[in-house]
Amino acid sequence: MHRRRLARLPLALAFVAVLSACGRGTSNPSPAGPPQVHRIAIAYDISGRGDGGFNDIAYNGAKEAADALRVELKEVTAKLDDTDDDRAERLRLLASSGYDAIIAVGFTYATAIQKVAAEFPKVKFAIVDDATVTAPNVWDILFAEHEGSFLVGAAAGLKTKTTTVGFIGAVQIPLLQKFEAGFTAGVRAANPAARVQVTYLSQPPDYSGFGDPPHGKEAALGMYDNGVDIIFAAAGGSGAGVHEAAAQTDHWSIGVDADEYKLEPVNVRDHILTSMLKNSNVGTREFIGEAAGFQFTPGVHTFGLANGGVGYATSGGFVDDIKAKLDGYAADIVAGRIVVPQTP
Amino acid sequence: MTRLRAAGLVLAAPVVAFGFALAVTLVILALARVDPLAVLGDALAYGLRPVTLVAVANKAIPYYLAGIAAAVGFHLRLFNIGIDGQYRLGAFAAAVIGAAVSLPAPLHVALVVVVAMAVGWGWAAVAGLLYVRRGVNVVISTIMLNAVASGLIAWLLSPARLAQQAAGSNNVTTATIPPSGWIPSIAIPGVEGAGAAVNGFVFVAIAVGIGYWLVLHRSTVGFEVRAMGLSGRAAKVAGIRAPRLALLTMAASGAIAGLVGLPQLLGASHRFGLDFPSGLAFTGLSVAILGRNHPLGVAFGAFAWAFIERSAQVLDLAGVSREVVTILQAVTVLAIVVAYELVRRIRARQERRYVARAVGGASGVTV
Amino acid sequence: MTGASIPGFRTRPGWLLGPVARVIAGFTALSLLSGALEAPDLFSRGGIAATLRFTAPILLAGLGALWAERSGVINIGLEGMMIAGTWFGAWAGYQWGVGAGLAAGVAAGTAFGLVHALLAVTFGVDQAISGLTLNLLAVGLTRFLSSIAFAAVAGGSITTSPAVPDFPTVSLPAVEVLLAPVDRANVPVLGDAAAVVLGLLTDVSVLTVLVVALVPVTWWVLWRTRLGLRIRAVGERPEAADSLAVRPWVYRYVALGVSGGLAGLAGVYLVTVASSLYREGQTAGRGFIGLATVIFGNWNPWSVTVGSLVFGFTDALRTRQEVTVGVLLVAIGLVGAAVAIRRGFAGDWRGTLLFGIPAGALLAWFWIVRAVPSEFVSFAPHLTTLLVLAFARQRLRPPAAVGEPFRRGDAG
Known part of the structure; x- marks a missing residue:
C-alpha cells in the first residue's frame, strides 16, 4: 500500500510543479486543482540538524519534495527547557506565517500538534516518531526501527566470533529501546548462544549521550576489552566514537540511521559491518507529496521493512556472504512469520 | 541640580544598556546577512502583540520562581545549582501523588503544591545538611545531586514502576492528574487568539514574591539572613547561629524551587513525562542576578528573559539562526550588567565629589 | 586512589596512616572484592x-x-x-x-x-x-x-x-x-x-x-x-x-x-x-x-588531581562495564559497616546506627537485586564524589582554631 503511494509521488510532484509554474502570478489556484503547498517547515527537537543521521535524512526528504514543488523549506529547532506551550507557539507562528505543510520531528511535539492542528485546519501537519495524534489534517509517522535493528542484530549474531555482541544507546528512552529490543531479538534468532551487552550513555533529561563521542568511544573500548567483537551504536553523534574504537582495536561496529560507511573516514569505515537504515526521508517526502496532492489520508503511517522505511546497508560488502540469510529474515518479518518485539 | 543629575543617571543605566545591546544586536544581525531593522521590527511587532505578551507572561512564571529560589540562596552566598533537580523531582512526585488521589478541587491542588514543595525542600536539605554537617560545598553537592535526581526519575519513570506508555507513543508519562487537581487559566478580556490565557499559577508566583519580601524584611529570620549576608563575622558575634540559618535558607530555596515545575504540571500538561521542561536552573540564577535578588527586579528579569526568548522565534523564521539568537541573549545580558556597573561607578564618583564639596564648603564657613 | 579516601583509620599508628599504605590497602581490598564478586x-x-x-x-x-x-x-x-x-x-x-x-x-x-x-x-x-x-x-x-x-x-x-x-x-x-x-x-x-x-x-x-x-x-x-x-x-x-x-x-x-x-x-x-x-x-x-x-x-592542585581521578575512575568504570559498579556499592557498604562497628566499640551508638543502617540496607539490597539498575549506574561518578567528600571532609577539617575552612568560592 505504501509502496504504491511512493510510486505515485513523483507523478504528483511533477503535476504540482507544472501547476505552480502555470499558475504563477495568479493568487487563486483553480478550484479543481489540488490544495497547493506554498511553504514547508520542519520543526526539530532539541538535537536539530547536522546530526549526520535521522534529522538530516528527514531534511533531505523534505528538501527533495520542496525542490520538486519549488517552494521554500524552513527549519526551526526546539530548546531543552521548552514546554508544550512553547512548542505550540512555535508551530502556531509557522502556521500563521503561511507555512502550510509543517513537519514536527520528535514525540515531544505530540501535545502541541494536537492543539495547533485544530486551530489551523487548512494546514497539513506531520509528527515523526509518534502515533498518538488524531486529527483530520495530521500524519503520524512511525518507523519500525525494531525491524531494521533485527536485521543488523542477525548480521551481528552471524558474524560474531566471540558469541558476545554489544549495544550502545545514546539515551535510555523508549525510542532507543526499540532499537535495543530489535537488535537483541535479531542476535538471538541468528545465534541463540550469543550474549548481548547493553549500555546507554546517559539518562533523560540529560541528552548528552547523543553528542558525546568520548563516552561512546570509551564505552566501546570497554566492551571490546571484555569479549564483545561487534557493537551496534544507536548513539547519534556519539556513534563516531564507537566507530573510532572499532577501528582502533580492529573490531566491527554497526552504524545507525544513515549508511555510515559513506560518512566515516577511510580508515574507520572498513570496520563498519553494516548500518541500520532509518529512511526518514521517505516519510517526509511522502507526507509533502500527499499534502500537495488530491488525497490526504490522516492517521498513522508506519514505515518499516515492507515499504522501505527501514533496512540495512550493504556498503563495503562485509555482509555479502550472509545477505541471503538477512533477506530471508526480512521476508519473514514482512510476511509476519517473525514478530519483532519493541521493548527489551 | 545634582539630585536631578543623579536621578538622570539612575535612568541612564537601563537606557545605556538597552542602547548598547541594540547596537550589538544590529551589528550581529547585519553580520548574519539580514536586514537588521526590518527583522528587529518584526520581532518587536510579534513580541508586543497582546497575545504574545500573555505567552511571555506564562513563560516568565517558572523563570520567576526559579529566580526567587536562586535569590534566597544568594543572600547567604549559597549558589543553588540544584534548582534543576529539586523542581524536577518535586514535580515528578507531585504528579505521581496528584494522579493517585481524588480530592475536592482546592484540596487537591493544595496537596500537589505541598508535595512538590516538600520534595524540593527535602532534596535541597540533603545539600544543606552536607554543607552544614560535613562542609560539602553546595555547588558540588547540588551538581552531583542533580545527576542523582535525574537517575532516580529515570528509574521511577518507567512503565514497570510509576509511569505508563501510551500505545504508539515514544513518551513515558505519569498518569494524568484528574481535573480537580488542575489550575484553570485566566482569559484576559480583550485579548483574542489561541493560547491567550494566563496560567492561574501566576497568583502563587506573586504570593511567593510577596512572601519572600515579607520574610526577608519583616521577620527575625529575614533580618538574620540579611545580617549574615552583609557580614558573616558580625552576625556571628551578634549570636546568629550560622549553620542553622544556612540549612534553613537552603531548604527554603529548595521548597520554592519545588514550585518551578508546577505551572506546567497544574496548568498545562497535568502529567510528568520525558517531555517535561528541564534546565531551568541556570535561567533562574541569571534572572536572580539580573534582578539583584529583589522580588520586583527578579520579576522584571524573568519577563525580559522570556520576552527575548519568545520574540527570538521570529528571528528564526527570518533566517537568523538559533545560534545567533543565543549570542544575542548573551550579549544583551552582558550589556545590561556592564551598563549597570558603569553607571554605579559614575554615581559613586559624583557622590564622593558632592560630599567632598559639601564638607569643604561647610568647613570654609565655620572656621 | 580510591583507597586514599577510605575513612576510619584515624587512631592507628602514624606509619599506617601514610597515604601510600592506605592506597595499597584500599587497592588490595577492592581487587580481592572484584575477584570475589566476579566483576570484570x-x-x-x-x-x-x-x-x-x-x-x-x-x-x-x-x-x-x-x-x-x-x-x-x-x-x-x-x-x-x-x-x-x-x-x-x-x-x-x-x-x-x-x-x-x-x-x-x-x-x-x-x-x-x-x-x-x-x-x-x-x-x-x-x-x-x-x-x-x-x-x-x-x-x-x-x-x-x-x-x-x-x-x-x-x-x-x-x-x-x-x-x-x-x-x-x-x-x-x-x-x-x-x-x-x-x-x-x-x-x-x-x-x-x-x-x-x-x-x-x-x-x-x-x-x-x-x-x-x-x-x-x-x-x-x-x-x-x-x-x-x-x-x-x-x-x-x-x-x-x-x-x-x-x-x-x-x-x-x-x-x-x-x-x-x-x-x-x-x-x-x-x-x-x-x-x-x-x-x-x-x-x-x-x-x-x-x-x-x-x-x-x-584549592590545592594535588587534591584537585585526586578529585578528578575519583570522578574519572568511576566514570570509566560505569561507561565500560556497568556490572562492575556493583563492586563500588559493596565496597561503600562494607566501609560503612566497618565504621559502624568501630563506632560501636567506641561506645558511640548513634554513630553505629547512623552508618550501620544505610550500610546494611545497601548490602541487603545488593544481595537481592545483584545488579545495579543502569539508571543508577549513570550517576555512580556523581554519587561517589559526593560520598567521598562527605566522608573525607571530616579528616581534612582543620582544628577549630584555624577558623572557617570555606573561605572562598562559597558563592560558586
Whole structure:
C-alpha cells in the first residue's frame, strides 16, 4: 500500500510543479486543482540538524519534495527547557506565517500538534516518531526501527566470533529501546548462544549521550576489552566514537540511521559491518507529496521493512556472504512469520 | 541640580544598556546577512502583540520562581545549582501523588503544591545538611545531586514502576492528574487568539514574591539572613547561629524551587513525562542576578528573559539562526550588567565629589 | 586512589596512616572484592587507560578553576572556555595538524578567559553571571562558526568537524615486557597491580603526559614563584596586595588567561585524544565537574588531581562495564559497616546506627537485586564524589582554631 503511494509521488510532484509554474502570478489556484503547498517547515527537537543521521535524512526528504514543488523549506529547532506551550507557539507562528505543510520531528511535539492542528485546519501537519495524534489534517509517522535493528542484530549474531555482541544507546528512552529490543531479538534468532551487552550513555533529561563521542568511544573500548567483537551504536553523534574504537582495536561496529560507511573516514569505515537504515526521508517526502496532492489520508503511517522505511546497508560488502540469510529474515518479518518485539 | 543629575543617571543605566545591546544586536544581525531593522521590527511587532505578551507572561512564571529560589540562596552566598533537580523531582512526585488521589478541587491542588514543595525542600536539605554537617560545598553537592535526581526519575519513570506508555507513543508519562487537581487559566478580556490565557499559577508566583519580601524584611529570620549576608563575622558575634540559618535558607530555596515545575504540571500538561521542561536552573540564577535578588527586579528579569526568548522565534523564521539568537541573549545580558556597573561607578564618583564639596564648603564657613 | 579516601583509620599508628599504605590497602581490598564478586574490569589495563582519558579534561578544568579562584575570581565560564577549545582545536587541527590545533584551542580558551577578566575584573560585573553568560556565548558562537566553517566541508556538518588527527602515544620501555605476563597470568591482586601500571605507563598520549605534568607545574608556579605568591595574595587580601603595589587586576588577568588556556587545552584533549572530531555538546558538563573538583580539592592542585581521578575512575568504570559498579556499592557498604562497628566499640551508638543502617540496607539490597539498575549506574561518578567528600571532609577539617575552612568560592 505504501509502496504504491511512493510510486505515485513523483507523478504528483511533477503535476504540482507544472501547476505552480502555470499558475504563477495568479493568487487563486483553480478550484479543481489540488490544495497547493506554498511553504514547508520542519520543526526539530532539541538535537536539530547536522546530526549526520535521522534529522538530516528527514531534511533531505523534505528538501527533495520542496525542490520538486519549488517552494521554500524552513527549519526551526526546539530548546531543552521548552514546554508544550512553547512548542505550540512555535508551530502556531509557522502556521500563521503561511507555512502550510509543517513537519514536527520528535514525540515531544505530540501535545502541541494536537492543539495547533485544530486551530489551523487548512494546514497539513506531520509528527515523526509518534502515533498518538488524531486529527483530520495530521500524519503520524512511525518507523519500525525494531525491524531494521533485527536485521543488523542477525548480521551481528552471524558474524560474531566471540558469541558476545554489544549495544550502545545514546539515551535510555523508549525510542532507543526499540532499537535495543530489535537488535537483541535479531542476535538471538541468528545465534541463540550469543550474549548481548547493553549500555546507554546517559539518562533523560540529560541528552548528552547523543553528542558525546568520548563516552561512546570509551564505552566501546570497554566492551571490546571484555569479549564483545561487534557493537551496534544507536548513539547519534556519539556513534563516531564507537566507530573510532572499532577501528582502533580492529573490531566491527554497526552504524545507525544513515549508511555510515559513506560518512566515516577511510580508515574507520572498513570496520563498519553494516548500518541500520532509518529512511526518514521517505516519510517526509511522502507526507509533502500527499499534502500537495488530491488525497490526504490522516492517521498513522508506519514505515518499516515492507515499504522501505527501514533496512540495512550493504556498503563495503562485509555482509555479502550472509545477505541471503538477512533477506530471508526480512521476508519473514514482512510476511509476519517473525514478530519483532519493541521493548527489551 | 545634582539630585536631578543623579536621578538622570539612575535612568541612564537601563537606557545605556538597552542602547548598547541594540547596537550589538544590529551589528550581529547585519553580520548574519539580514536586514537588521526590518527583522528587529518584526520581532518587536510579534513580541508586543497582546497575545504574545500573555505567552511571555506564562513563560516568565517558572523563570520567576526559579529566580526567587536562586535569590534566597544568594543572600547567604549559597549558589543553588540544584534548582534543576529539586523542581524536577518535586514535580515528578507531585504528579505521581496528584494522579493517585481524588480530592475536592482546592484540596487537591493544595496537596500537589505541598508535595512538590516538600520534595524540593527535602532534596535541597540533603545539600544543606552536607554543607552544614560535613562542609560539602553546595555547588558540588547540588551538581552531583542533580545527576542523582535525574537517575532516580529515570528509574521511577518507567512503565514497570510509576509511569505508563501510551500505545504508539515514544513518551513515558505519569498518569494524568484528574481535573480537580488542575489550575484553570485566566482569559484576559480583550485579548483574542489561541493560547491567550494566563496560567492561574501566576497568583502563587506573586504570593511567593510577596512572601519572600515579607520574610526577608519583616521577620527575625529575614533580618538574620540579611545580617549574615552583609557580614558573616558580625552576625556571628551578634549570636546568629550560622549553620542553622544556612540549612534553613537552603531548604527554603529548595521548597520554592519545588514550585518551578508546577505551572506546567497544574496548568498545562497535568502529567510528568520525558517531555517535561528541564534546565531551568541556570535561567533562574541569571534572572536572580539580573534582578539583584529583589522580588520586583527578579520579576522584571524573568519577563525580559522570556520576552527575548519568545520574540527570538521570529528571528528564526527570518533566517537568523538559533545560534545567533543565543549570542544575542548573551550579549544583551552582558550589556545590561556592564551598563549597570558603569553607571554605579559614575554615581559613586559624583557622590564622593558632592560630599567632598559639601564638607569643604561647610568647613570654609565655620572656621 | 580510591583507597586514599577510605575513612576510619584515624587512631592507628602514624606509619599506617601514610597515604601510600592506605592506597595499597584500599587497592588490595577492592581487587580481592572484584575477584570475589566476579566483576570484570575494575582494575584492567584498558580501564586504567580510560580513567586517564576521562580524568585529563576534568583535571585541566579543575586546574583552570584553581588558577582563577586562587586569584580571587570564580570561573563558572570554564565550560564555555572548554567549548571554545574544542571548536578551535578541531578547526585548526583538521587543517594544519595537531600542533596548530593545540595552539588554536589554548588561544581560544585564553581569549575567553581574558574576556571574563575584562567583564569581571575591569567592569566589575558579577563573576557568576559573567561566567554563565560566557557559557551561553560559547555555545552560540561555535554553532555560528560551524555553520560557516564546517557545514560545507567534506566530513563536516553544522554540528560536526571533519576528523582531527591524534597526538602520538608513548610507552615507558620495558614495562610491557616485564608486566604484561603478570597481567595475563591473572594472579590475584598482583595481576591487577600490573594492569594498573601497564594502563598508566604504556600507550599514553603525549598530550596526557603534558596534562599530568601541568599538576606539579601549577603547584610550583603558584607556590614557589613570585608570580604565584602575588596571584595568591591578590586572591586572599587584594587590598593588602594593592597597598604593596601589587596591582590585583594585573594578576587576575594573568590568572584568568591561564585558567581559560587550561580549559581550552581540555577542549583540545576532547577533540584529539578522547575522540577525534568536534561534536557540538561534546563537553557535556565537564567544565562544571572540573569546577567541583577544585572545591573537592580544597584549592590545592594535588587534591584537585585526586578529585578528578575519583570522578574519572568511576566514570570509566560505569561507561565500560556497568556490572562492575556493583563492586563500588559493596565496597561503600562494607566501609560503612566497618565504621559502624568501630563506632560501636567506641561506645558511640548513634554513630553505629547512623552508618550501620544505610550500610546494611545497601548490602541487603545488593544481595537481592545483584545488579545495579543502569539508571543508577549513570550517576555512580556523581554519587561517589559526593560520598567521598562527605566522608573525607571530616579528616581534612582543620582544628577549630584555624577558623572557617570555606573561605572562598562559597558563592560558586
